[in-house]
Amino acid sequence: MKPVAFELCISADIASAAGILSQNDGDTKIIAGGQSLGPMLNLRLARPDRLVDVAQTPALRKITQTQAFVAFGAATRHAEIEDGKTPDPSCGMMPYVASGIAYRAIRNKGTLGGSLCHADPAADWVTAMTALNATLIITSVGKDTRKTPMVEFMQGAYRTTLEPGEILTSVLVPKYSDKTVWGYYKICRKVGEFADAIVAWVADPTKQYSRIVLGAGSGAPLVLNHLAKELAQTGNIPTLDIIKAELKLHSPDLDQVKNHLFAIALQRCVKGALANE
């Protein structure tokens, strides 16, 4: 279980990383924390000719803010968010989510941007960032920097709109008001394992924003707008039957057990959010 030989390039800045990525000789991959790519390299499922290490690239480690957003450099580590070393636009949700990602050793290395680009359906950030309506800043050589909302970024399991040569540089998370209600619930067999079901709910009445997102399905996170709207209006926890009916509409192929787990996770997510209000 050792990787195929590869060339390792440590990039000093985004331009040099993008430059290496745009070369046409062989397959180049970006590595940040390496917590997903590492095992895939060792299992020889990923066999790149070249790795560009961006874990220490200063521009990707930078965090800036405006009145409306916090922009997290893509190489911000889970543990930094967990430990409150970064500004928190999410009224506590981001540190909470970060603290539940895998194990501390993984959180010490793993990055926000790396997790989003890897796009594992059972990962936490793809669901949490969808719920928080994040925007991704993507750059490449010879093209304009583009912005894409998280809801459009992930296309399916391990699939995103990231084109060859593109680098995710930062993640813009809107600042939520102190009236914000959020919940995050995941069902795992074991602490630290990938989840069987994740539900996130974020509602900020000052923005008329309410979004429910289901993660750990078979593809990209599922956004349940109808339920979210009703919930924001009534504040009533939806019944299992209502949730299951809604799920059937969106994911008719869900088996009975998974359907039930999502429904339960949704109820618990909302209950927890309302209890914390």
Add this chain to the structure above:
Amino acid sequence: MSTGIGARVQRKEDRRLLHGQAKFVGDLKFPKLWEAAYVRSPIAHGRIRSVQKPSAYSSQVFIADDLHDVLPIRAESSLPGYKPSDFHSLARDKVRYVGECIAICIAPTRAEAEDIAEQVILDIDPLPAVIDALKAREPQSELLHEDWGDNLFVETSFEGDIETAKRDATVVIEREYKTARQCMNPMEGKGTLSYWDERSNQLVVYTSTQVPHLIRTGISEFLQMDQGQVRVIAPDVGGGFGYKCVLQPEELTVSWVAKKTGRPIRWTEDRREHLVAGANTRQHHYKITAYADNNGKLLGLDADITVDVGAYSVWPFTACLEAAQAGGNLPGPYDIKGYRCNTYSVATNKPSFTPYRGVARPGVCFAMELTIDAIARAVGREPADVRKENLIAGSLMPYTTVTGKFYDSGDYPDSVVQAEKAVNLKGFRIRQAKARKEGRSLGIGFSTFTEQSAHGTKVFAAWGLPLVPGYEQAMVKLTPSGSVEVRSGNHSFGQGLETTIAQMASEWLTVDIKSINVVMGDTGMTPYSTGAYASRGMVMAGGAVSKAAEALSGRIKIHAAHLLQCEPTDIQLKNARAYNGHASVSFSSIAKAWYLRPDQLPDDVDTAGLEVTEGYKPDIDTGVFTYATHAAIVEVDKDTGKVDVQDYVVFEDCGKRVNPLILEGQTYGGAAQGIGTALFEEALYDANGQPLTSTLADYILPGPAELPHFRLSHKETLSPYTRHGIKGVGEGAAIAPGGAILNAINDALQPQKIEINELPATPHKILSALLAGAEAEREIT
């Protein structure tokens, strides 16, 4: 403070283990060392048409045709009808499981060796995979070993009187139970390093094993070498659990290549290899009919046990040890008169079955304990009460079971009484009723077992094994400095034997264990031992060290008596000094006199010296039995199927406790593994025999957050037949959790009338059963 028997002292070996100073096979450095990688079968069953070496690396790749002087691993057994299998260390003609070794590739680094392995071209004609052991028993099944005519390594039957029970029974319980296939997952995987040593004219094999002397015998037998030309050294070993108690094909091929190339060669198992090629244990199927009276008194038991053995028979423990243990131990601690049992050891396209901590008993205990609770539910009584009335009472000891197991001492029902007190059963029932009203599902489960330990010659001979452990030898020596050296051919692989056998010597010699150096695991330096397995270390190696240390204490007294001008019988040993009244002489002075200044000793000095090798065998040959009751309280989350173990109690009687601290550690570890068996671990396969759980993201082991706070208590009923009354205990705690936890789950789900009879009880299984139950209810109403 004494560091002898019973002392709660910290482990000697932990200083190096906890400071990263231990030396495992992977830590060894040799000049010119190359690493090995294996080409392993990608399919479960197939006929090999060709294996093609990459031409650029033909001198770095070895296949079955190269190993013409290596005999297949073949474990004979004298059990009637037993069919031995030829397990080629590199597959020849056929492959029979995913992960079977086909070629060994060597290179300066493992990565380069893997690069070469990728270039070996396999042409294999796939055959239908035999995955289900029950279907494999059917006549139309595909065959693994065509010349057998069926897929049975062996079939045994025990025909007791079941007809009386059938006639008298008013309650009949029929159940099927299943236990999942598992991997043992020691923290350190298997590793082996061999080189040819010109000076000693020996093949030196460093290997991560529990049984260095057995591996020496095995290597010499299958590589056709004189045993004098093989030295096996087990360095620090990071856990064994049985995985490292058999000869592995990699030990043969690495040794062969090292001998052939004159280069040190190492193979280090990685976790994926372990989870694929090491998925080799625990998988049983039971069909049980229990006959009882209206009070739940068990009158008879009729059982069919199928063991999913996998492709080949391991050496030396054979493919029938598991089923033999299962059939013989199913009645366990219960007073049963009527017993009939058939066992089937079935060949399937999976890795070869290897005995794992508890050997068969986690399965039989699970089956038996769930049956007891099923009977209790059928007669409407508290399961703990039914259990107590069926267990062998202290007044019946010594007791010979229906299958001939000889229990020398103990009070089995009392262990349930003690566990009941510890969990406060009556109080729990009140809490449970209250919780049920709130919609919560709490349950309690008990599980009682006996642990056969230190099996002697007769037991193993009865299983027809090729090698039979008998006595155990140890050497104990007073060094010229007055410190003590102990040498044992057994091994310490995390179970604390390095400390506890030092305690045995300390008991007689009064030397602090800090001054007792223990040498184990090296066949060049220690007396022959069949090794560390079957909970035999403390009783057997401990017994041998105790006996040798006692003899050495006698010799020390002879010389001390001369130096103190008295009779040896006047001498008392204390704090590494020999006393005659107030006059005393230190061990170092005694040792100095013997080794360096014999002029201080009389002309007719006893020249036997201060080095003693003694052999030891318990007074009986049939093994000694520890027993225990575990009790678990769980809460089942009916919405997710998740099980939270809220309380876990162990009451155990293992005779004399040599080191209570180590015993507690052993119990925690064993119970944790048992909880893995109960709730988490399963090696899954698809219909083609492809493993579905080849990483630790798929094969779930419990972590600290999944484990309860274990509460332990003990009593000591000494065995009349072993030195110091010790009974073996290393495996025990892994045996009971499946029974205790599943009984607790089934107790919790009684209002829903749900019974889970399969290990592990995953959330998915429990939730599926609950949803199916709810659906059925909806249809009725």
